[in-house]
Amino acid sequence: MNAPAPPAAETLRAALAGLLDGLPPRQASRAVERLIASYRGATPTDAPILRDRADVAAYAAYRMPATFEAVRSALEAFADAVPEWVPGGHLDVGGGTGAAAWAVAATWDGERPVTVLDWAEPALALGREIAAADPALRDVRWQRARIGAALSLESTDLVTVSYVLNELTAPDRTALVDAAAAAAQAVVIVEPGTPDGYARVIEARERLIAAGFHIAAPCPHSEACPIAPGTDWCHFSARVSRSSLHRQVKGGSLPYEDEKFSYVAAARFPVEPAPARVVRKPQIRKGQVLLDLCETDPALNRTTVTKRHGDLYKAARDADWGDAWPPAP
Secondary structure, rough: OOOOOOHHHHHHHHHHHHHHHOOHHHHHHHHHHHHHHHOOOOOOOOOOOOOOOOHHHHHHHHHHHHHHHHHHHHHHHHHHHHHOOOOEEEEEEEOOOOOHHHHHHHHHOOOOOEEEEEHHHHHHHHHHHHHOOHHHOOEEEEEEOOOOOOOOOOOOOEEEEOOOOOHHOOOHHHHHHHHHHHHHEEEEEEEEHHHHHHHHHHHHHHHHHHHHOOOEOOOOOOOHHHHHOOOOOOEEEEEEOHHHHHHEEEHHOOOOEEEEEEEEEEOOOOOOOOEEEEOOOOOOOOEEEEEEEEEEOEEEEEEEEHOOOOOOOHHHOOOOOOEEEEOOO
């Protein structure tokens, strides 16, 4: 799932780097540290802690690349399961500065009506500013809306909800997923790759299936998840190029970091999910590769691919965490 970054990723990184011009590095680092401590906690979405442009610029420069790569990875898996489908319109709920809008534009060519809903006006304003760097996003509608049980969504082809459910109460989460299912032909939900994030994704997955949706990714089926509750969690990883701000805040020297995320992608129309999905980093050993797979049964199984399997062995050595298995011809 860690394919080479598309041009949109480079354009986004350049636009984000420009946000920090004139903002003292120490001020940016302090803003990010404060926001990390509270933004993904229990703060209600109608009381945003992004207080001003400096706050939003620092947080966007720090977090937006990771959100973009995670959502793009989920969308690529979804697109593989619906190869003939292209969204005619996109609604991003709780989208802040618009990372998911960038990810959709990177996944499907062409222009489409796009609306980003969020309660934080400074985030929407900055998202509009950043989007000016990409012609496909210049006509995005940035609309202030309280994300909760009272939210009403317009009908559209695709609804994305990324890193939002963890900010909502349980009743608001339920209402949002139901509203997305009622409004869209396809729904993609992304959450942090933690046990709690996975639990929220599974909850949303069950509601989407109950609403008549078919699971397109990551699962190869629409049956119950085979992971026993409390024993493990399903999550994946997307590689993110680290900016100088990342290195300042985290004190790391590597030019990249890995964003862990959980997701579900579903559609009302027929889908072609992968026969199986690699759900752990493949273990490459002498003459063999061990693949942990979620399979159609549904079941979790480990498959050993050896040199005797010929071309399949070569494919297994190149397989990545989150990939479909076996690879398409």
